[in-house]
Amino acid sequence: LKLSNPSAPKPNVIIIxxxxxxxGDLGCYGNRVIRTPNIDGLARDGMRFTDYYSCNAVCAPSRVGLLTGRYPFRTGIIGNPYPAENPLLRKIEREIAYQFTPMGSFDQHEDYVAAGISSKEITIAQALKIAGxxxxxxxxxxxxxxxxEPQFNPLKHGFDQYLGVPHSNDMQPCPLFRNETQLEADIGTNQARLTGMYTREALAFIEKSKGNPFFxxxxxxxxxxPLYASERFAGKSKAGKFGDAVEEIDWSVGEITKKxxxxxxxxxTIIFFASDNGPWYEGSPGVHRGRKGQSYEGGFRVPFIVKWPGHIRPGQVSSELAVNLDIFPTLLTLAGIEHPSDRVIDGKSIEGLLSGRETVSPHDIVYFYHYDQLEGVRFGKWKYLRRLNRYVWPVPLDAEYITSRMGKKALGDRWPLLYDLSLDPGENYNVIATYPDVAGKLEGMLAQWEKTAEKNPRGFLE
Structure with a gap:
């Protein structure tokens, strides 16, 4: 990596x-129960996307895609790494995962998920440090x-300082760290303090860095x-504990913008606000079908708001395709950093969309992965699902329909599925029988993508 434009603007960058x-959990996306005035303010003062997707519908793959701009299967993080109880065993599993998981070589099981981010990957933080x-x-x-396994600490991947936890709050033990020092062995159920503690740390960093570009x-x-909120917010929303937690996050956003x-x-300062994936047990996918872990829209399509006063016109709503993979190349462009030439970067810069110089997305295709299994594709208004994993939720049509009088032949095949998202954003009506040619074209796209990816799944170039 090197600077390609030393005179680039180098804005401060905040990703929330x-x-x-x-x-559907924010006021600016139609929620009428949870109060989110500060997040809604980001949308009012910037650009809100309606067709933004995470690269995966579960936590860790989404995050590695965000920070590297690469589909998770390229990194080996195809699912959620769990706490490492046996480092030697995890090291063996990591090597197995890194060598053999691409494109479905292993079954979808947590034991074969890479244990953490490889030192070969370049994160947004590492890239931006080149620009100072x-x-x-x-x-x-x-x-x-x-x-x-200290090689996975954020300080080893481009961050100058860190305060936080290594994994999800339902995975125990969940220790609290500052940089490389453990402050607590397990946060346990003492989690109501987290949003406030994180926010104070963020504000202190912004204050300290005000004379220098920061990320x-x-x-x-x-x-x-499990859901927690501080005493100030607990029980105050009209959407239970979930609403309490979201309203405290909204408060945090307000503190950041005020600072x-x-x-x-x-x-x-450019602010990106997004979610890693759709809602889990609680929360709203809006009009969309499905939830976290599923390749329906509700698992992948999430809120995305970008604010940069003076550069992004306020009050814009974009229906152009965007993916969380795009944030990496977009920030490199803004900071005047040459994009890596030694690896495939799947994301595309949306700087032109944000600035208004361009009106059409650099994407025409979005792929849907569950772990390393390619399940579907969106092309324009069409969404094609080859099949779905068994990460099921009690939503319509997810169960196999069997009667005692009619066999499968009479009912038709369950897979594949084809939806016209322009008419049916809720994915309620499978129109594959009406448009078999469209389904064939999209299946061909999946096959071609798989063929290309299998030749060099990790995407490192000679």
Missing amino acids: YCDDLGY YNTAMVGKWHLGDYSR LYFAHTFPHQ LRELNIEQN
């Missing part, structure tokens, strides 16, 4: 990443249990289960 926040950025991470990492990756623990105004650096 929620955990299991659904498409101060970097910090606050919150949930979930790219390797650094409490047992803050603020990855909230909530609203992932930027106080320091007179708001105009030179």
